[in-house]
Amino acid sequence: MSAADMDRAGVDKADAxxxxxxxxxxxxxxxxxxxxxxxxxxxxxxxxxxxxCLSIAVGDFPIGLSRVIATLLGQGEQVDEFVVMDLxxxxxxxxxxxxxxxxxxxxxxxxxxxxxLASPDILGITSGASAVAVFLVTVSGxxxxxxxxxxxxxAAALLGGLGTGLLVYxxxxxxxxxxxxxxxxxxxxxxxxxxxxxxxxxxxxxRDVARAQAWLVGSLDGRSWGxxxxxxxxxxxxxxxxATAAFQFKPMHLGDxxxxxxxxxxxxxxxxxxxxxxxxxxxxxxxxxxxPFVALVAPQVAMRLARCxxxxxxxxxxxxxxxxxxxxxxxxxxxxxxxxxxxVTAAIGGPFLVYLLVRANxxxxx
Amino acid sequence: xxxxxxxxxxxxVEDVARLAARGVTVGYGGRAVxxxxxxxxxxxxxxxxxxxxxxxxxTLLRTLTxxxxxxxGTVVLDGEDIDRLRTRDxxxxxxxxxxxxxxxxxxxxxxxxxxxxxxxxxxLRQWSSDDAGVVERxxxxxxxxxxxxxxxxxxxxxxxxxxxxxxTLAQGTDLLLLDEPTTYLDLAHAIDVLDLVDxxxxxxxxxxxxxxxxxxxxxxxxxxxVMRAGSILAQGHPRDVITAELLYEAFGLQAKVIDDPxxxxxxxVPIGRTHVRLEPVTDxxxx
Numbered sequence: 001m002s003a004a005d006m007d008r009a010g011v012d013k014a015d016a017x018x019x020x021x022x023x024x025x026x027x028x029x030x031x032x033x034x035x036x037x038x039x040x041x042x043x044x045x046x047x048x049x050x051x052x053c054l055s056i057a058v059g060d061f062p063i064g065l066s067r068v069i070a071t072l073l074g075q076g077e078q079v080d081e082f083v084v085m086d087l088x089x090x091x092x093x094x095x096x097x098x099x100x101x102x103x104x105x106x107x108x109x110x111x112x113x114x115x116x117l118a119s120p121d122i123l124g125i126t127s128g129a130s131a132v133a134v135f136l137v138t139v140s141g142x143x144x145x146x147x148x149x150x151x152x153x154x155a156a157a158l159l160g161g162l163g164t165g166l167l168v169y170x171x172x173x174x175x176x177x178x179x180x181x182x183x184x185x186x187x188x189x190x191x192x193x194x195x196x197x198x199x200x201x202x203x204x205x206x207r208d209v210a211r212a213q214a215w216l217v218g219s220l221d222g223r224s225w226g227x228x229x230x231x232x233x234x235x236x237x238x239x240x241x242x243a244t245a246a247f248q249f250k251p252m253h254l255g256d257x258x259x260x261x262x263x264x265x266x267x268x269x270x271x272x273x274x275x276x277x278x279x280x281x282x283x284x285x286x287x288x289x290x291x292p293f294v295a296l297v298a299p300q301v302a303m304r305l306a307r308c309x310x311x312x313x314x315x316x317x318x319x320x321x322x323x324x325x326x327x328x329x330x331x332x333x334x335x336x337x338x339x340x341x342x343x344v345t346a347a348i349g350g351p352f353l354v355y356l357l358v359r360a361n362x363x364x365x366x
Numbered sequence: 367x368x369x370x371x372x373x374x375x376x377x378x379v380e381d382v383a384r385l386a387a388r389g390v391t392v393g394y395g396g397r398a399v400x401x402x403x404x405x406x407x408x409x410x411x412x413x414x415x416x417x418x419x420x421x422x423x424x425t426l427l428r429t430l431t432x433x434x435x436x437x438x439g440t441v442v443l444d445g446e447d448i449d450r451l452r453t454r455d456x457x458x459x460x461x462x463x464x465x466x467x468x469x470x471x472x473x474x475x476x477x478x479x480x481x482x483x484x485x486x487x488x489x490l491r492q493w494s495s496d497d498a499g500v501v502e503r504x505x506x507x508x509x510x511x512x513x514x515x516x517x518x519x520x521x522x523x524x525x526x527x528x529x530x531x532x533x534t535l536a537q538g539t540d541l542l543l544l545d546e547p548t549t550y551l552d553l554a555h556a557i558d559v560l561d562l563v564d565x566x567x568x569x570x571x572x573x574x575x576x577x578x579x580x581x582x583x584x585x586x587x588x589x590x591x592v593m594r595a596g597s598i599l600a601q602g603h604p605r606d607v608i609t610a611e612l613l614y615e616a617f618g619l620q621a622k623v624i625d626d627p628x629x630x631x632x633x634x635v636p637i638g639r640t641h642v643r644l645e646p647v648t649d650x651x652x653x
Contacts, residue, residue: 032480032493114470247489250481253473257464260433262537263457263485309472309517 037315040306044318048096051325055092056084058333094223094231094287095325095341099294101235101284103302103320104242106295107311108277111249112270113179119296120165120281123186126290127193128164129157129282130216133289134197137212138204153215154227154286161282164189169274218291218342220328231287238276238283239317245273246313253310291342293349294320301352323349382445384409384541384572385430385460390439392422392429399425400596402439412563412573414583417593418617423576424465424545426593430574431462431543457485461534465545469518475529476514479505482536501536507569508532508562524555528562535566542566544575548582560586584608584631592616608632 057068063080070076071084102120109118120126136156168189172182197216201209248269251262259266281295298320299311305319306312327344383406392400399422407413407430415423428434430441432448441448448456461482469478482504483497505511508528513521518529527547534542547563548556560582567573577583583590584604592600592607594616600607608631613619619636626633 244489247487247492251484253470254478254481255464255467257433257462258467258533260453261431261457261460261462261464261534262482263452263454265453309470309474309477 037306037308037312040302041312041315041318044302044305044315044322048099048318048322048325051322051329052092052096055095055325055329056088058329059083059088090223090225090228091220091328092325093228095220095328096321097228097231097235098220098284098288098291099298099321099324100239100317101231101280101320102291102295102324103298103316103318104239104313105277105280105284106297106320107299107302107313107316108242108273108280109295110299110311111253112274112277113182114253114255115179115183116300117296118179118183118186119299120277121290121292121296122183122190123165123278124168124189124193125161125165125278125281126285126292127190127197128167129161129285130290131164131193131196131200132160133157133215134200134212137215138200138208154230157289158282158286161285162278164193165274165278165282169271169278214340215289217340218289218345219340220288221340223287227287231283234283235280238280242273242276242280242313245269245276249273249310249313288324289340289342291324292346294323294345297345297349297352298323382409383407383442384444385574386442387426387430387436388440388442390429390436390441392425392434392436398437398596400429400436403597405591405598405601407572407574408589409572410567410570411588412567412575412586413589413591414587415574415576415591415593416578416580416583416616417599421593422596423593425596426591427543427545427574427576431460432456433462433464454485457537457539459539459541461537461539461542463530463534463542463544463547466549467530471519472517473519474514475510475516475518475521475532476501476505478518478529479510479514479532479536482533483538485537500538504532504535507535507565522555523551524558527551527555527559531559531562531566540570541572542574544573546576546578548577548579556582580608580613580634584634585626585629604631608634 053065053068053072056072057063057065061083063071063083067076067080068084071080076084106119109120109123110116112118133153133156136153168182168186171189172178172185174181201212204212248259248264248266251259251264252266252269254262256266284291284295299316302315302319303309303311306315323345324341327348328341330348331339331341331344386404386406388404390400390403391398403426405426415426417423425434429436432441432453435449443451443456443459480493480497480501483493483501486497487493502511505514508531510525510528510532513525513529518526521529531542531544531547534544544563547559551559556579563573563575564586575587577586588603590600590602590604590607591598592612599616600612608623610621610623613621613623613634621637622635623632624635
């Protein structure tokens with residue numbers, strides 16, 4: 001390495017004026033150094049890991065945090081091993097994966113539509129998955145039972161979410177996809193799907209309704225390793241695609257024409273990213289039911305914590321995980337009755353978003 | 367590649383068009399807005415496309431920048447069919463500022479202008495010292511370096527437009543296409559932006575823009591393209607092109623063309639109906 005290369009290595013200090021974000025260079029790789037964003041992401045990752053361990057530690061048979069971590073590292077006692085790995089790990093891991101998937105999915109849809117309202121909840125994915133799941137639970141006998149028996153409720157919900165997401169996307173298509181039209185059509189389709197779900201619930205047998213209701217609130221109860229495996233590999237593959245395409249996001253935030261001017265094939269990039277977002281949300285819904293608010297709130301909160309003008313991908317995913325596992329922990333422990341996680345995410349997520357909006361308004365007013 | 371227009375002298379041959387449309391037909395759906403049109407953009411000068419609403423000005427600009435694909439004909443950039451070039455490679459040669467772009471709330475000026483470097487970056491190489499240098503020069507050239515830390519949405523309309531032009535400059539091109547850069551600006555800010563365009567022209571840029579204000583177009587461009595109903599009515603230096611007859615033919619506007627008391631270009635004085643001192647004006651074409 002020559003002296004000049006040494007000079008360039010590490011943090012390039014930008015001139016005092018203008019103050020640009022400095023660059024970091026490691027061999028062939030270079031990127032913008034945003035210390036605050038990195039710090040926020042690290043803190044979120046640490047917090048998510050802590051809550052993850054806590055979620056495993058707490059239960060009818062409490063295990064100390066240090067013993068949980070020891071077991072995770074493969075150095076635990078046999079009895080801990082069983083409780084941690086076989087009984088509690090699937091639930092905690094499902095929470096982690098679903099949270100990350102929802103957070104990233106929301107960050108993508110909000111970025112693509114350039115609108116904070118555009119989340120998988122609003123774009124019809126969750127409601128479509130719910131309608132299909134409720135249909136399979138309530139309409140007994142015949143084809144429905146056969147479908148439920150062969151592909152399983154989760155997979156059917158996944159297909160329902162994917163199908164509805166694609167339907168909304170193609171209905172919103174008119175010489176490209178406009179964010180506002182995407183939201184309007186998403187809201188309409190959501191309303192139709194919810195009406196369908198309600199109709200199915202009203203006309204169904206009361207025992208089936210109870211089962212369907214439990215699924216509809218969103219819950220991590222009784223997750224098995226099998227379901228976790230599917231969700232894990234599915235999300236991982238999708239996140240890798242998102243990571244490769246995310247580089248194109250920076251110009252996409254400036255609108256279609258500007259992005260095209262900067263050499264981005266925005267129709268293709270957007271289709272790939274939206275498909276990933278729809279699939280991530282569908283995977284999450286099939287694993288935990290339609291957990292509300294995480295995909296809407298996590299990117300918005302992450303954006304404000306990280307002081308970014310647009311939803312940061314990694315931080316949104318980590319915040320989604322933190323929110324989901326944290327809510328599940330609260331739902332199981334803090335309250336006298338055990339609640340499904342979806343009730344708590346709505347109760348925490350909604351007010352927090354309102355608080356952030358109010359704070360931002362107050363600041364602007366000064 | 368760094369911004370050549372800032373660092374190097376231009377190497378282009380003067381009489382070769384940088385950008386040209388050859389027999390292009392463009393439309394939305396089945397309706398042709400532009401039908402079999404030929405035009406070439408001379409290098410090193412400011413070319414402005416004028417014409418009445420709906421005549422296809424913006425459609426032509428969007429076609430020249432590959433935002434619209436012509437149904438027939440080709441657009442040629444530096445001798446090559448623009449449709450055959452990779453869109454990233456086009457972005458390294460041709461900068462585009464669309465009509466009324468909107469930045470995400472809270473995005474800083476420095477960050478916006480830095481995004482102009484996108485065509486030169488890759489997944490692995492997302493930011494380099496080259497990029498930093500070009501962005502700093504682009505900020506300085508447009509006079510917005512002091513604002514680099516400010517959110518774009520906190521700026522005035524004129525400053526904002528300077529910032530967007532700065533972003534297209536950061537692409538490192540010397541060919542800029544601006545779609546109505548003065549829309550929504552008051553006259554003082556419009557002059558400010560057009561003075562910047564003139565600075566860019568002085569430094570060797572080729573500029574193509576669409577303007578609504580005829581007098582500003584006349585004052586600030588060396589080459590006017592006058593359009594009507596999807597075809598070109600006249601093209602050339604404002605002194606040669608702007609006549610009362612042409613204005614009537616293109617716009618249906620009755621106007622008097624006089625010597626500009628402050629500039630060396632013609633000045634258009636629309637006649638209209640009320641508060642007119644002269645004797646009733648006759649149809650200029652009836653003479």
